[in-house]
Amino acid sequence: MASKLLSISPLATKNQKVTTPQIPRCFVLKFVKYLCFSSALHPEHFVNHDHCFNSDSFYASLIDNSTHKRHLDQIHNRLVISGLQHNGFLMTKLVNGSSNLGQICYARKLFDEFCYPDVFMWNAIIRSYSRNNMYRDTVEMYRWMRWTGVHPDGFTFPYVLKACTELLDFGLSCIIHGQIIKYGFGSDVFVQNGLVALYAKCGHIGVAKVVFDGLYHRTIVSWTSIISGYAQNGKAVEALRMFSQMRNNGVKPDWIALVSILRAYTDVDDLEQGRSIHGFVIKMGLEDEPALLISLTAFYAKCGLVTVAKSFFDQMKTTNVIMWNAMISGYAKNGHAEEAVNLFHYMISRNIKPDSVTVRSAVLASAQVGSLELAQWMDDYVSKSNYGSDIFVNTSLIDMYAKCGSVEFARRVFDRNSDKDVVMWSAMIMGYGLHGQGWEAINLYHVMKQAGVFPNDVTFIGLLTACNHSGLVKEGWELFHCMKDFEIVPRNEHYSCVVDLLGRAGYLGEACAFIMKIPIEPGVSVWGALLSACKIYRCVTLGEYAANKLFSLDPYNTGHYVQLSNLYASSCLWDCVAHVRVLMREKGLNKDLGYSVIEINGKLQAFHVGDKSHPMAKEIFDELQRLERRLKEVGFVPYTESVLHDLNYEEKEENLSFHSERIAVAYGLISTAPGTTLRITKNLRACVNCHSAIKLISKLVEREIIVRDANRFHHFKDGLCSCGDYW
């Protein structure tokens, strides 16, 4: 029998294979083990004499059971010795085996040594590159294959299409699509599914739908591709419609379809629908599927139920970086910035390697925390990581530094990036705007254009806000009209910036006229901007009009009620103020409590109004009183009347000088060396009274005081504020 094995010709036929009994797995493993330790190979020693089999299936089993490159290497040697190195079946299997072990160079070496590769061999090498994320090479091999005259088949295209998808190369995709039709795979469902996914990922969801509609026979993969296509293109409603169509067609969703549909609900924050999918998951007994657990975590986290999300997260006890990302970004997106940062630190301490998405989420969270010290730590971490030159991470860093109060550091990150795209430029422009440096923003915009980068819609939001924060009415107005030069269609966000710009500068009539001319339905943001302008200029009738629009568009947003109440208060209409309070109570709305955070030696300290809980409370309040005396000496008169009834600000019974930002200032003054800059973050907008007081304090104590409020930064110095009292 042993001689039979060795006498089999290198060109073993398929027929022989079919009749061959299966080799017991334990036996094969034993042989593989032997291969590792023995240089003298005599497979005949291991032949089970009760069975008869051929060398093809024997070697095929060996290859399938190989777990290391050296196994493959020895099998290859053996094939050469046996004269089997031209056996297409075995060599192709060897190439596939190598690529499955990630040995892509070895796979290529085997491929190159093979003289006349057939379509199977070509598919194997194309698959190797595709599976190992080497998409340029995938396409290159495909080109070469066609050049050598080998016709691609239905197995070639899915890998090539995967490569096109990852390369996001629409032009190339169209060419490949043409070839698919030419070679006659226009109705191959595998190939067509690949096309659906490809066009969807490239953002051409319309084309994807055309391909999908042209499918004669649709599999679950076809449906999932089109659903996730819509979900990824921000068309959640369409995705959901396709999902119900799929079910109407009697196709039972599998876990991948459920993951895709959950993503759509996650994008639109639809808690109820997402919950029903959760129920569906349980009904189908799929609640242990890791990817679904991750999707559910991301879904609940995004919808703000971070506790529910955390329970999934804890339950899974995984080192899967995507799960960690879902949780960290979920925290970051829902105002749980510190939890996000803590989880990031914990992740690092457990030696789970963050990827670029983790780092972006952590940087995003740090931006919200607002601590410059943490920001610098993050920057430091990034520069030591593999993501020091990642454009996405660097853009987040710019945003983070700007939001943590240092536009200079933001600029430093900006300058060290040589390849800047429009998003990075926009982030920097936005940063200048946040700090009231309107002209810097505009200048940077011109530099950007000179660098050949075209602005996008977000760039203009940045520019228009920068103009708002600096009172550059004329410039803002002109920039708004420049948008059409770049074929950017203004959205509600742009219109509201313009309304804000006009309204804040007192052009209420113009703002109204402008709103009437908006070609789309004015949204919450537009009416909100008008209402806040009305509040500044005490224009009650117009304000009420805007407020009513807001109440019908967005009835459960506390902010609108507070604004209207403030408007009434500023006009001393106390009955109306009381009426708004009643309205709020009826709707079960509460005003947000104000608090301020100051960072001393890297430690964050939060204060609410009249806060006496700090161990140094006595010293803090002594300092407050000292400040109050000095303010009176220089003639400061508190602006009390409306502020006392202002729902935005803290309890009216309290002394104005006990507002949280004032306490934070006092604490900062007694805890730091003379001349140190104070950095304070407030959750609400700066109060008029405290704003004037802090301006004076900055002069009296010769300190720079930087306050981040809910909207922007105030740099107080020498009795002035960078906002020019314009906020």
Next chain:
DNA sequence: ATAGGGTTAG
């Protein structure tokens, strides 16, 4: 075919 994803008003 799949989960996490840089800049967005007040």
